[in-house]
Amino acid sequence: MYFHIILLLLGALCNKLSISERLHEQIYSSIEGGAACFRRLNGSHQAGCSSANNGAVGVVHFVIDQTDANWLVNNASAGPYMAIVSTMMFNQVIDTFLKQPGNIAGVLLFHNSSLGIFAFSQDSKCPNEYFSGPGSTCSSTESSASVWNERGSNLMRQDIPFPIFFLPESRLDEIKKIEECFQRFNRDIDNQNGRPLCSVQMHSFMFAAVDSTVCMRRSASSALITSAKVCDPLGDHNVYYSLLPLSKDTKKQVVMVTARIDSASLFDGMSPGAASSAVGMVTLITAAATLSQMIPAGKTYDKNVLWTLFNGETFDYIGSQKVAYDMRHGEWPSVAPLGFDDVVLYLELGQIGGSLLTHMEDDDWPLNIFAPIGANNLDVVSDIVNDMNVNLKLFNMSLQLTSTHNLPPSSLHSFRRTLQDIQEEKYGKNHSLADVNLDNVMPQMVLVDHNDHYTNMYYNSALDEYSKIGFDYHNISIGNDGTFISTKDLIANGTMKRTDSQVKISRLATAVARTLYKRVVGESYTGNVTASAHLVDEMLYCFLKSQACRLLLAADYAKSGSGEENLPEKPAPLYVGVAAWPGTAPVFAGHLLALLTGTHLKANRTQCEAMDKVQYSYYWLRGWNHSGVCIQTTMNFSQAISPAFTISNYDFTSGEFSTWTESVWRELWVRVFVSAGGGGARAAGIAGALVTVMAAVVTYWLRTRARYIFVDTPTGSLVSGDAATGILRTVNC
Amino acid sequence: MDLNRLPNDKKLQLCRWYFKVGCVFLPFVWAVNAIWFFREAFLKSPFEEQKQIKKYVLLSASGALVWAVALIAWVTVFQLQRASWGATGDALSFIVPLGRA
Numbered sequence: 001m002y003f004h005i006i007l008l009l010l011g012a013l014c015n016k017l018s019i020s021e022r023l024h025e026q027i028y029s030s031i032e033g034g035a036a037c038f039r040r041l042n043g044s045h046q047a048g049c050s051s052a053n054n055g056a057v058g059v060v061h062f063v064i065d066q067t068d069a070n071w072l073v074n075n076a077s078a079g080p081y082m083a084i085v086s087t088m089m090f091n092q093v094i095d096t097f098l099k100q101p102g103n104i105a106g107v108l109l110f111h112n113s114s115l116g117i118f119a120f121s122q123d124s125k126c127p128n129e130y131f132s133g134p135g136s137t138c139s140s141t142e143s144s145a146s147v148w149n150e151r152g153s154n155l156m157r158q159d160i161p162f163p164i165f166f167l168p169e170s171r172l173d174e175i176k177k178i179e180e181c182f183q184r185f186n187r188d189i190d191n192q193n194g195r196p197l198c199s200v201q202m203h204s205f206m207f208a209a210v211d212s213t214v215c216m217r218r219s220a221s222s223a224l225i226t227s228a229k230v231c232d233p234l235g236d237h238n239v240y241y242s243l244l245p246l247s248k249d250t251k252k253q254v255v256m257v258t259a260r261i262d263s264a265s266l267f268d269g270m271s272p273g274a275a276s277s278a279v280g281m282v283t284l285i286t287a288a289a290t291l292s293q294m295i296p297a298g299k300t301y302d303k304n305v306l307w308t309l310f311n312g313e314t315f316d317y318i319g320s321q322k323v324a325y326d327m328r329h330g331e332w333p334s335v336a337p338l339g340f341d342d343v344v345l346y347l348e349l350g351q352i353g354g355s356l357l358t359h360m361e362d363d364d365w366p367l368n369i370f371a372p373i374g375a376n377n378l379d380v381v382s383d384i385v386n387d388m389n390v391n392l393k394l395f396n397m398s399l400q401l402t403s404t405h406n407l408p409p410s411s412l413h414s415f416r417r418t419l420q421d422i423q424e425e426k427y428g429k430n431h432s433l434a435d436v437n438l439d440n441v442m443p444q445m446v447l448v449d450h451n452d453h454y455t456n457m458y459y460n461s462a463l464d465e466y467s468k469i470g471f472d473y474h475n476i477s478i479g480n481d482g483t484f485i486s487t488k489d490l491i492a493n494g495t496m497k498r499t500d501s502q503v504k505i506s507r508l509a510t511a512v513a514r515t516l517y518k519r520v521v522g523e524s525y526t527g528n529v530t531a532s533a534h535l536v537d538e539m540l541y542c543f544l545k546s547q548a549c550r551l552l553l554a555a556d557y558a559k560s561g562s563g564e565e566n567l568p569e570k571p572a573p574l575y576v577g578v579a580a581w582p583g584t585a586p587v588f589a590g591h592l593l594a595l596l597t598g599t600h601l602k603a604n605r606t607q608c609e610a611m612d613k614v615q616y617s618y619y620w621l622r623g624w625n626h627s628g629v630c631i632q633t634t635m636n637f638s639q640a641i642s643p644a645f646t647i648s649n650y651d652f653t654s655g656e657f658s659t660w661t662e663s664v665w666r667e668l669w670v671r672v673f674v675s676a677g678g679g680g681a682r683a684a685g686i687a688g689a690l691v692t693v694m695a696a697v698v699t700y701w702l703r704t705r706a707r708y709i710f711v712d713t714p715t716g717s718l719v720s721g722d723a724a725t726g727i728l729r730t731v732n733c
Numbered sequence: 734m735d736l737n738r739l740p741n742d743k744k745l746q747l748c749r750w751y752f753k754v755g756c757v758f759l760p761f762v763w764a765v766n767a768i769w770f771f772r773e774a775f776l777k778s779p780f781e782e783q784k785q786i787k788k789y790v791l792l793s794a795s796g797a798l799v800w801a802v803a804l805i806a807w808v809t810v811f812q813l814q815r816a817s818w819g820a821t822g823d824a825l826s827f828i829v830p831l832g833r834a
Contacts, residue, residue, distance in 0.1 A: 205832060206832050207831045
């Protein structure tokens with residue numbers, strides 16, 4: 001009989017083991033592919049989200065409209081709750097949640113484009129407002145002021161008291177999973193108390209707190225136990241490339257053309273930045289490549305063009321602040337430092353790409369140049385605008401000039417602030433004088449595709465994807481020698497249309513290159529070199545869709561092994577990241593510049609690495625046919641780290657330089673499970689208390705009656721022997 | 734150790750020794766001394782050394798009390814004010830808490 005029972009038990013055990021699922025996995029279901037909102041800090045505040053150390057738990061509730069949100073913060077009783085919100089509703093309901101966060105454990109944000117959305121930006125209404133140069137009037141606090149980023153909710157710069165995770169559209173099945181669970185357990189919203197409920201747990205605990213001063217101090221402190229880093233400064237690398245070699249001996253006047261590399265969003269690893277930064281960067285690289293083909297090799301001119309890509313601009317202009325600071329101290333570029341007087345023109349490719357989508361049906365791409373015009377730079381600016389206009393008119397594109405001191409957010413602000421500083425040092429704080437002189441030191445222009453407000457409705461957000469600039473990849477192969485099909489041929493054979501974004505960007509690049517050609521050479525360009533929409537197509541694909549693309553495969557470092565290393569099939573992250581690691585985006589941008597503009601030398605790897613002409617850098621890249629090629633280039637990298645972190649004893653509250661840091665975290669995850677109604681736990685608690693009380697009563701009863709129960713206890717028998725007494729004494733003493 | 738088994742002179746010796754050890758910033762030894770010899774000092778029927786034991790017990794008790802008050806006051810102030818002390822607060826901390834001020 002017993003044997004049978006044991007067999008039965010063993011059988012049951014084996015059966016359970018064969019399912020071999022751990023209890024943990026039976027309870028929790030992990031939500032994969034979510035991107036967490038994380039914490040960033042500046043000199044005075046902390047911004048972003050953090051969960052508690054052991055995560056945040058809340059009952060699932062789908063917020064379909066404002067009524068649901070109101071119910072959550074006012075009437076829901078089984079809280080705290082995890083609000084599941086679509087991107088469409090997010091801007092609206094997040095305000096409600098932030099005003100009354102008591103009942104909100106966290107927010108799970110998902111994107112479903114079929115719900116429709118027309119604007120989504122968590123950046124400020126006036127991006128980098130507090131680091132704007134003189135003359136800026138954008139104010140995010142005054143409601144009457146005209147603002148650049150009208151749709152900005154400023155959430156990225158706010159301290160959010162609960163965690164938020166973002167699920168991209170590709171992960172919609174996870175939302176379906178949660179919805180099934182929700183429908184099964186939480187449907188009856190009036191009687192949720194005391195029932196098993198579908199719940200979500202989020203873990204995104206951030207180590208850093210308060211502000212950059214505190215977290216940098218704690219990271220540096222050499223405490224005995226906690227010497228762990230809690231935050232890192234944001235930063236990476238700037239990329240610059242000069243048309244002609246820079247040299248200390250023959251100082252040339254320089255035209256600076258700039259754009260920014262980085263974008264950002266509230267969420268980790270989700271900063272596609274299509275219209276925010278990628279279009280500007282691609283235009284710059286394409287224009288640089290085009291101009292290098294227009295200028296005959298070996299000729300010298302007394303003007304040079306310095307193409308510069310700044311990084312970290314989203315966070316109070318990290319890259320350009322560093323460059324402006326170094327230029328002021330005669331340290332940039334390191335080969336042949338420039339002064340502000342050497343810059344005869346500063347042209348920035350600013351916020352462009354936002355209006356591409358609205359002009360998908362016509363040839364036009366209305367561009368705008370913002371320039372602070374004074375008496376001395378009027379000629380230069382109007383010359384450039386005229387030239388550019390002529391070049392753009394050829395392609396039915398238009399350009400207008402806005403003369404103003406209220407410049408849109410751009411790297412130029414860093415230079416204007418530095419110039420103002422220099423002026424004030426010279427003449428004292430006479431602003432009107434400073435203002436006049438400011439515009440004369442270097443003629444400044446910012447090229448954008450908006451007027452008073454951004455046309456980019458997704459500025460620095462997780463939804464600023466390739467579709468927002470109407471990009472449709474054509475996938476045309478590149479010749480073995482790196483030749484691209486010209487825009488003209490592509491349109492002639494019907495591969496592309498004049499309305500395609502690639503075509504428009506290539507035409508803008510052509511116009512920029514031709515305008516600069518005239519500045520450098522002194523006469524209009526008469527040749528037939530134009531920027532290729534094919535190149536633009538490939539480059540946009542690399543930055544917006546997949547790093548495993550033709551251009552980056554050719555521009556990657558050639559590895560010593562024979563095996564082809566696979567680049568990930570996702571876009572390179574454009575978020576600047578922490579300065580501790582070099583980012584992929586600036587490396588790719590730099591290598592592309594080198595590959596497209598540099599001289600391809602006939603040298604093998606060892607010869608290549610041994611070359612050391614001062615004005616050049618040498619890179620051994622894979623090349624167009626992937627066999628390795630030695631490239632001699634004037635492209636170089638420079639640090640993009642805010643001077644705040646390099647100046648010793650810098651006061652982080654002074655507001656002079658960017659002070660952004662990013663918190664360290666250990667892990668980020670979300671999981672869904674059904675939380676118990678609480679009845680079982682209560683029963684166990686009550687039972688435990690009862691048993692304890694009963695045990696106490698019984699013990700007391702036994703004690704009082706010990707005399708009658710343990711009658712035969714031999715007293716003193718233990719200490720009868722001499723040896724035993726000795727032992728007891730020893731123990732006692 | 735069972736005090737009851739100890740002769741009175743040994744008790745005094747022990748009590749004095751504990752008091753002296755407590756003088757080198759060991760208030761817990763004072764506290765132990767005060768509690769341990771309380772019965773001998775105040776509740777037992779009088780004996781020759783009791784007066785002196787009483788003295789040491791009282792001294793130990795008041796010393797321990799002063800220490801306790803001072804420590805509790807410091808801990809309270811430190812816990813409440815550490816965050817507002819900024820760099821000093823961090824410097825005084827053995828373990829700096831993560832994720833908050």
